[in-house]
Amino acid sequence: MKVSIQTLGCKVNFAEMAELGDRLARAGYTVSDSDEAADVCIINSCTVTAQADRKLRTMVHGLRRRHPKAHLILTGCHVDNPNPRVSAVPSVDVAFPNARKREIFDYVSANFAPTGEQGSTTFTRSRFFLKVQDGCNHRCTYCIVWRTRGASRSDDEMHLIERAQRAVADGYGEIVLTGVDLGAFGREHGRTLASFVRRLLAAIAPARLRLSSINANDFTPELIELTAAPRFCRHLHIPLQSGSDRVLKRMGRLYRRRDYLTLVDVLRNQSPGMAVTADVIVGFPGETEMDFADTEALAADAGLSGMHVFRYSPRAGTAAPRLGLPVDDPISRERSRRLQTQAEAQRRAYESGFIDRDLEVVWDRQLPHRVRGLSDNYITVYASARGQQLGALSRVRPLTSTVDGLLCG
Ligand code: SF4
Numbered sequence: 179m180k181v182s183i184q185t186l187g188c189k190v191n192f193a194e195m196a197e198l199g200d201r202l203a204r205a206g207y208t209v210s211d212s213d214e215a216a217d218v219c220i221i222n223s224c225t226v227t228a229q230a231d232r233k234l235r236t237m238v239h240g241l242r243r244r245h246p247k248a249h250l251i252l253t254g255c256h257v258d259n260p261n262p263r264v265s266a267v268p269s270v271d272v273a274f275p276n277a278r279k280r281e282i283f284d285y286v287s288a289n290f291a292p293t294g295e296q297g298s299t300t301f302t303r304s305r306f307f308l309k310v311q312d313g314c315n316h317r318c319t320y321c322i323v324w325r326t327r328g329a330s331r332s333d334d335e336m337h338l339i340e341r342a343q344r345a346v347a348d349g350y351g352e353i354v355l356t357g358v359d360l361g362a363f364g365r366e367h368g369r370t371l372a373s374f375v376r377r378l379l380a381a382i383a384p385a386r387l388r389l390s391s392i393n394a395n396d397f398t399p400e401l402i403e404l405t406a407a408p409r410f411c412r413h414l415h416i417p418l419q420s421g422s423d424r425v426l427k428r429m430g431r432l433y434r435r436r437d438y439l440t441l442v443d444v445l446r447n448q449s450p451g452m453a454v455t456a457d458v459i460v461g462f463p464g465e466t467e468m469d470f471a472d473t474e475a476l477a478a479d480a481g482l483s484g485m486h487v488f489r490y491s492p493r494a495g496t497a498a499p500r501l502g503l504p505v506d507d508p509i510s511r512e513r514s515r516r517l518q519t520q521a522e523a524q525r526r527a528y529e530s531g532f533i534d535r536d537l538e539v540v541w542d543r544q545l546p547h548r549v550r551g552l553s554d555n556y557i558t559v560y561a562s563a564r565g566q567q568l569g570a571l572s573r574v575r576p577l578t579s580t581v582d583g584l585l586c587g
Contacts, residue, residue: 179290181207182216182248184241186234187224189356189390191254193307194279195222201283206292213241216248218290220282223254223266225322227491231262238266249290253279258326261494276312276327304352304542304569305552306345307390310338310374311357318419319430319497320459320490323358330362335374339381346385351540351571352411352552353378354388361396372400379407386538386554386571391415391457394441395432402441406448413556414445418456418485421476422469425462428501435476442480453528453555455484460517461510462490464503470513474520483528484556485521489514529557529584536575537584541566550583558583 181202185195198220199209213219219241224230234256241250250270256262257273267273274282311332314324342353355375357363363371371392379387388411404410416438420426423434433441445452458473477485489510492499532555539551539559549566551559551574559576560583566572576584 179207179292180215180217181209181286181290182213182219183209183211183222184213184219184237185211185222186230186237187222187226187254188358189307189354190309190312190358191222191224193309193354193356195220196307197309198283202286202292205283205287207286207290213245213248216241216245218249218251218286219245220251220253220286221270223252223256225254225256225259225262225326225493227488228493229491231256231259231264231266235264235266235269238269242269251282251285253282255323255326259322259493259495260325304350305354305388305540306342306350306352307354307356308338308342308345309333309356311360311363314359315362316359316432317430317497319428319501320462320493322493322496325495327358330359331366332363332369335364335369335377338374339378342378342382342385346382349567349569350385351569352386352388353382354390356390359393359396360389361392370398370400371396372398372404375401375404375410379404379409383409384571385409386411386540388554389414391417393417393432394438397441397445402444402448405445405452411554411556412449412451413453413455413554415455415457415484416441418473418476418480418482419459420462420465420469421473422465423472425465425469425473428464428498429459429462430497435472439476439479446481451531451555453483453557454480455486455556456480456482457486457488458517459488459490460513461505463498463501463505465490465505465513474517477517477520477524481528482521482524484525485517487514487517487521526579530579532557533576533579533584536573538571538573540571541568544568559586560584561586 183195185192203209223234252270253274258275313328313330315330386409537553539553541549541551543550574586578585
């Protein structure tokens with residue numbers, strides 16, 4: 179019985195499907211992320227923008243066309259969004275909201291007998307994505323996620339440490355912590371992300387640890403100190419969203435320009451070369467050319483080595499559309515183009531600083547005659563294929579740069 183898992187959106191979505199894929203494989207199913215000859219397709223959706231809804235619907239219609247007999251199971255934030263721009267729910271066989279996502283395993287087991295042979299999964303990657311927290315208690319005015327994921331809640335620390343240790347024993351060289359609001363981990367139990375990170379780092383040696391994304395306002399002195407610890411990846415994804423204090427206030431974000439820049443300075447003082455990447459929204463209601471210039475300037479001053487640039491997308495059920503002053507489409511497109519060009523130039527400038535310097539990479543993909551890896555400071559690295567093991571850590575010394583990364587001999 180072939181089960182295809184398709185994941186859209188964030189790393190939390192991916193971590194959830196990696197865990198489900200492992201369970202299904204252990205139960206005897208053949209699991210993959212390709213939809214070739216699939217009997218069952220599980221789609222974990224995103225609804226963060228109108229474009230995400232469109233992309234999902236295109237994917238679902240494509241699966242239905244290619245596999246008319248396959249059983250389509252939809253889950254994820256799109257299912258929980260009461261007013262998606264376009265709904266994909268009518269096009270699938272069954273839909274599970276986020277709160278019932280854990281029932282999918284039982285549903286598949288009850289309705290589709292496994293082949294009985296030892297199952298397999300090609301779904302997992304070479305880095306182990308560990309979801310530790312879900313939901314969010316904040317109310318950023320552009321965001322629908324707190325509605326679709328519910329209140330913030332954390333998984334049990336001991337259970338998480340055991341899962342991470344099992345992954346390291348299975349050969350994973352990197353553990354990636356994911357959460358919808360990762361910085362809130364443990365808060366409802368009076369605990370902190372930092373104390374968990376300290377325990378986890380000790381428990382997963384010799385593997386390394388990466389945080390997937392964390393808000394600037396969640397950096398405590400203890401967590402900042404830990405980012406300089408051995409085996410803590412020198413890369414932090416810290417959503418910025420805007421470089422204008424006026425826009426940050428309208429977004430309901432809990433930091434300002436000065437806070438973000440000071441944080442990046444402190445992080446780099448203790449870990450020179452720390453890679454900082456960010457999410458940025460352009461075209462937010464009321465954003466002026468001055469506000470956008472503040473975003474460009476902050477991105478430059480912070481020396482961001484990567485930016486995910488999103489054009490603002492009004493979501494029903496969020497506060498931002500009521501703020502008025504929409505930004506015209508052509509202006510929003512132009513700002514997105516300019517910022518992506520800036521992001522690309524800054525990424526290449528940052529990466530070129532690591533030519534002819536030692537880097538630790540985890541190999542994550544076999545390519546014809548080459549392997550691809552990811553360095554601890556989030557640089558894509560290529561090397562000639564010499565039997566490198568996916569998931570393993572290696573030290574390399576890149577010699578030149580390529581279009582999307584660095585190249586070793
Ligand atoms: S912190 Fe803000 S943007 Fe992030 S999930 Fe929560 S409400 Fe959404």
